[in-house]
Amino acid sequence: MNWQSFIFSTLGTAGVYATIALGVVLVYRTNKVLPFHVGALAMLSAYVMSDFWTAQTQTASALLMALATVAVLCAGFGYVMHLLVDRFGARYGHFVGTVITIAATTFLGGVMSLFWQGDVRRISFVEGNVTLFGTQYPADGLLVIAVSAAIIVGVLLAMRVTSIGVQMQAVAANARLAQLRSIPVRTVLLIVWIGSSLLAAAGGIFMATLSSVSLEGSAIGVSAIVAAVIGGLYSMPGAVIGAILLAVGESVVTQFANPRYSQVVPILMLVVLLAIRPSGLSGSAERIGRV
């Protein structure tokens, strides 16, 4: 493997992690709930996508149909999570909310093994290779890198420019004050859950394009959460940087050591981080709430 393909695969992985990690930060900042279910949701969305996308002739309308189906499913799931965590679970605190997302993980895992029985699938959007600066790259991979970069930039910009982005920041900073300033907090929270579900779905579909979708693939949720933790759980650019660091680490281990151990990389990074600097790289001083 030469350095071009090394960078190529690292960028692809980083794109997947960063997309999901943005959703993790979004949910964590506004709800103080750590969404453990993002990995399972990503895989479920990829399974649904693979059902709709390979079954039909690969036309633009079929693609739109498949994407719309996944989007509607994810929005529905986001709504359910919003109901469970913010409406019914609010009185029990954010800690119970986190355990609800763990329950959702088990639930989604059950749904996946019920419908897809542990199939391993791949999604392909564009066949063939593209030559850039004298090196051949798989077109699918380039597409993933481009789209994930667009999504990341789009989300980062949306948080600063659009009114809903600013409202989300307000809710994240102080929900009660935001409510007093007539920001519809519940609607904002609902949009946060739906948005993070869509981001997880996008990450899952990217993952299925780059490598494959399987039950075990839910572990990307762990990587995404670790990426967000490295970034300090409060900062979206931090999460993107965390995702890049993580992807580099995993690529190096895959390249120079046993690929099986690449899944230890996020864990090791996490352990080092927890022991030395629990507040993450961005160093927000806020104390993470106790149980």
Added chain:
Amino acid sequence: MTISSTLRTDPPAPTAMWKTGWFSAGWKLIVLVAIAACAPLVLGSFGMRVANLGLIMGVSAMALTVLLGHAGLLSLGHAAFMAIGAFTAGVLATNYAVGFLPSLLAAGFAGAIVGVAVALVTVRAYGLYLAIGTFALQYVVELLLTDVEVKLTYAVGMIMPIPSIFGFELDSDTRWWFFNLTCALIIYLGIRWILSGHIARAWISSRDNPTVTTTLGISLLRCRVSVFALTSFVAGLAGALHGYYGSIVQITNYPLHLSIVYVTIVVLGGLGNMLGAVAAAYVILLLPHMLEKLLAVFGVDVMSGGTAMEGIALGTVLVLALLKAPQQTIARLRRLVNV
């Protein structure tokens, strides 16, 4: 119910002092044990197997309910501690021919050592960060022990010998039952004894208000280490029991899923409620069988979707228990009736 409201955090009144210690469970516990001792008379071979497995799960859940309920630390790596215990006992019993009771104790201490290590590494991490840390532990332990299993047994798993205590062999479910019952009783009383002392009060106060706890001169580090040492000792011991009872030790028996099962058991049983945890262990253990029977009524093929349905049911039960759905429904119905 908030977590703090499940437990009395203020010291008991002087007259109530006599009731807090060992004997507070008193006659209820004696009746419970007496009923349990009669179980072999009533239950068949399947029933005895369920009874034994449930009790071992219950012992393990007792540890987690103390960690989560009293110390307020969410561990998603409970299955990992059990796996460490089971593998310690497995290696000692199969490779070094160590006896049953010594290897049980060794399994407990192996669990405790790893628990202390986890506590030391994560001492600066609170709440959700600790949850991620133990989640990570689960992954690492699964990966490492898979390697151990492949190296030592060519991925077959360690076949455990029939345990014997001073020549008395635990070769039937009934004999196992009395042994497990004794173990569970000793561990229950032991934990209760610890809970009635000052160490547990320190845990509770570190859970409710770490700043005040430090101000009172209580070391948070010591709290964290002691509660992890105790609970992972019990978890390791329960893992070894589980390995001996199932007569095989395999890493596939201790997946992340199992850790979530234990969290469900603890939430269902009520945080910090040890007898509740044992009861909930039986409910969760029987859940797949109940589902099987229920699905058979509707003519659903169980073989294909059994584990999948279990996951779905487990998630649902956990959410309902967390949101206290039954209590909420009853309260709502009451309001309806009153109107």
